[in-house]
Amino acid sequence: MTEKTCAVCDDKLDANAIEVKIGTHVVEVCCEECAQKLREASAKGHEQRAV
Numbered sequence: 001m002t003e004k005t006c007a008v009c010d011d012k013l014d015a016n017a018i019e020v021k022i023g024t025h026v027v028e029v030c031c032e033e034c035a036q037k038l039r040e041a042s043a044k045g046h047e048q049r050a051v
């Protein structure tokens, strides 16, 4: 059994976890604030990436 944790702050995820789609895979975070950080980081890190 694996416990899921927030991809941003590493907190344990509960029922309020938010799914953020990054490219082709889905990452789960604990709150909207972390979701926003993840989207921003993703946009910067893969700005010129080919589809």
Ligand SMILES: [Zn+2]
Pocket (backbone or CB within 6 Å): 006, 007, 008, 009, 010, 011, 029, 030, 031, 034
């Ligand atoms: Zn978080």
